[in-house]
Amino acid sequence: MEIRDLNLWYDETHALKGVNFDLYRSEILAFIGPSGCGKSTALKCLNRMHDDTRGVRIEGTIVMDDSDIYSARIDPPLHRRRFGWVAQKPNPFPSSIWENVAYGPRIHGLVRSRAEMKTHVEDCLRRAHLWDEVKDDLHKKNGTDLSGGQQQRLCIARALSTQPDVLLMDEPTGSIDPVATAKIEELLLSLRRDHSIVVVTHSMMEARRIADRVAYFHLGELLELGPTERLFTAAQNEKARAFILGKFG
Ligand SMILES: Nc1ncnc2c1ncn2[C@@H]1O[C@H](COP(=O)(O)OP(=O)(O)OP(=O)(O)O)[C@@H](O)[C@H]1O
Numbered sequence: 001m002e003i004r005d006l007n008l009w010y011d012e013t014h015a016l017k018g019v020n021f022d023l024y025r026s027e028i029l030a031f032i033g034p035s036g037c038g039k040s041t042a043l044k045c046l047n048r049m050h051d052d053t054r055g056v057r058i059e060g061t062i063v064m065d066d067s068d069i070y071s072a073r074i075d076p077p078l079h080r081r082r083f084g085w086v087a088q089k090p091n092p093f094p095s096s097i098w099e100n101v102a103y104g105p106r107i108h109g110l111v112r113s114r115a116e117m118k119t120h121v122e123d124c125l126r127r128a129h130l131w132d133e134v135k136d137d138l139h140k141k142n143g144t145d146l147s148g149g150q151q152q153r154l155c156i157a158r159a160l161s162t163q164p165d166v167l168l169m170d171e172p173t174g175s176i177d178p179v180a181t182a183k184i185e186e187l188l189l190s191l192r193r194d195h196s197i198v199v200v201t202h203s204m205m206e207a208r209r210i211a212d213r214v215a216y217f218h219l220g221e222l223l224e225l226g227p228t229e230r231l232f233t234a235a236q237n238e239k240a241r242a243f244i245l246g247k248f249g
């Protein structure tokens with residue numbers, strides 16, 4: 001994806017100011033920066049999540065596979081299906097583990113038979129590193145009965161179930177404990193092979209462990225973007241350097 005000169009206003013609030021970046025295949029790109037600097041706002045532009053929000057105005061271009069995603073030729077629901085979304089707080093449906101993963105593929109007609117669905121659900125749960133822990137409870141337990149970390153991996157399985165190209169994750173480890181966080185991080189690294197992943201994180205250590213590249217946002221501007229190690233050891237921008245050193249945030 002190519003994001004060029006992206007500006008976004010919430011009514012009078014200028015929340016994104018001339019943001020430029022590319023998102024490559026099979027990479028993990030981390031968004032870091034202080035609270036309120038536009039990380040979530042930028043993430044939501046990629047899958048047109050702002051479409052239904054009153055008062056939002058967007059300028060600039062976002063190109064995905066040679067098409068402008070805001071052009072009239074793009075069907076927003078089809079566009080959105082190319083993305084999986086994972087929120088900070090795990091939000092499984094209050095239904096069985098099976099149903100959490102089977103729902104999306106069923107309503108979008110992605111599988112043709114019960115047998116195919118069975119294989120697909122298992123595959124998604126395996127890819128989310130959750131299968132072994134839930135395989136005997138698929139119909140017995142609700143998604144909401146799982147631990148926080150398991151719920152988040154179920155939400156990732158659900159995000160994978162509609163076969164997205166890109167995963168958008170807004171602080172996916174922000175509300176779970178360190179052991180569960182380590183599992184999610186390992187999972188993200190394994191998903192990178194087949195997906196582009198954009199992850200917002202408040203943990204510098206997490207960004208350093210998992211990201212290929214890091215983007216530093218500040219008051220709506222993307223001030224610096226580069227390979228992870230370069231950003232953490234030799235950021236060019238003074239504010240990025242200070243933030244990484246923990247001088248503000
Ligand atoms: N729905 C909205 N309506 C009006 N203003 C909003 C809305 N969502 C965000 N904003 C404003 O846009 C700016 C950027 O917010 P955003 O949520 O993108 O920041 P963030 O970097 O994700 O912060 P955090 O790290 O706290 O999640 C902030 O000034 C915020 O108050």
Ligand SMILES: [Mg+2]
Pocket residue numbers: 039040041170200
């Ligand atoms: Mg946010």
